[in-house]
Amino acid sequence: DAGVIQSPRHEVTEMGQEVTLRCKPISGHNSLFWYRQTMMRGLELLIYFNNNVPIDDSGMPEDRFSAKMPNASFSTLKIQPSEPRDSAVYFCASSSSGASYEQYFGPGTRLTVT
Amino acid sequence: QQPVQSPQAVILREGEDAVINCSSSKALYSVHWYRQKHGEAPIFLMILLKGGEQKGHDKISASFNEKKQQSSLYLTASQLSYSGTYFCGTPDSGSARQLTFGSGTQLTVLP
Numbered sequence: 001d002a003g004v005i006q007s008p009r010h011e012v013t014e015m016g017q018e019v020t021l022r023c024k025p026i027s028g029h030n031s032l033f034w035y036r037q038t039m040m041r042g043l044e045l046l047i048y049f050n051n052n053v054p055i056d057d058s059g060m061p062e063d064r065f066s067a068k069m070p071n072a073s074f075s076t077l078k079i080q081p082s083e084p085r086d087s088a089v090y091f092c093a094s095s096s097s098g099a100s101y102e103q104y105f106g107p108g109t110r111l112t113v114t
Numbered sequence: 115q116q117p118v119q120s121p122q123a124v125i126l127r128e129g130e131d132a133v134i135n136c137s138s139s140k141a142l143y144s145v146h147w148y149r150q151k152h153g154e155a156p157i158f159l160m161i162l163l164k165g166g167e168q169k170g171h172d173k174i175s176a177s178f179n180e181k182k183q184q185s186s187l188y189l190t191a192s193q194l195s196y197s198g199t200y201f202c203g204t205p206d207s208g209s210a211r212q213l214t215f216g217s218g219t220q221l222t223v224l225p
Contacts, residue, residue, distance in 0.1 A: 101161055104158070
């Protein structure tokens, strides 16, 4: 059974460019989370979707960040324009609506903005 | 509000025990524990629920003290495979699924 799939695994881009990160959650999971991890700030929740609807985006740093979930099997996180301080590992995680609150994390996308 | 973890780092020999603490300034209804190995994604270990029993995962167990708003993770007879960073996560008021993670405890087990 496939886990959470993220692409690309690594992204190097120049400041000012648009970056799109992609996530495919585990089939049947109806909650999806985007996290950002840096040494300085740790593991931060950016946005949380439930049944494809954004529930809380208060963790999104600023308007340069946007996230969508057009269907149950796909989500994107876009940064436009990107800045060097956006360099981080971005994780997508999903969970089911059952009694277990376990979140399954994808392998992450390592973003470097030069 | 981010939970506070202690210690920040611990180094021990294979076979030794360790305790990692997680505390919060707000009322807790659950505490979630994850482990992340270097260069990998976090992996779920266990969840402690208010009024629930102490949980266990192999030789890793945890307790949850609701009154003190804290949880402790116990690693017994540590194995090399236990090395990694341990995070506790506490739910935000809006949703039990929405977690705020502590800054992590880096555990290194030496042979």
